Amino acid sequence: MRYGANVGMIVTTFGKWFRYVKVGAVFGVSREETTRISASETAVIRTDDFHTNFAINYPQRIYGLDGRRFAAFAEANIQTQFNGGNYSRRTVNYTACFAYKF
Numbered sequence: 001m002r003y004g005a006n007v008g009m010i011v012t013t014f015g016k017w018f019r020y021v022k023v024g025a026v027f028g029v030s031r032e033e034t035t036r037i038s039a040s041e042t043a044v045i046r047t048d049d050f051h052t053n054f055a056i057n058y059p060q061r062i063y064g065l066d067g068r069r070f071a072a073f074a075e076a077n078i079q080t081q082f083n084g085g086n087y088s089r090r091t092v093n094y095t096a097c098f099a100y101k102f
Helices: none
Strands: 002-011 021-039 044-066 070-083 086-100
Touching: 002 044
Parallel strands: none
Antiparallel strands: 002 021, 021 044, 044 070, 070 086
C-alpha cells in the first residue's frame, strides 16, 4: 500500500500566446508498506517493510479547452523520488481529463 500528501502548482509559462501549454512542480512525501509472506515446511513467516519517500512530480499539460467553467487536457506526469540517498524516476502517468471548474 502507498499513501502520502502532495502540494504544488501548475502555471502557464509561455504567456497568453501559449496559454494551452502548462507545466508544474509538485512536492510530496509518501509512505510505502510492503508485506512478504514466505512458507517453509515448519512455519509461515510474514515480513513487513516500511519506507518513507520524498518525491517531486513534474506535470505537463496540453489543453484542448480552457474556459471559465470547463477544461479538457492531456497530461504526462513524471514522478520521481528520493529513496535512501538516491534520486530516481519512479513512473510516468498519462491522463486524459475533462473537468468542471467551480
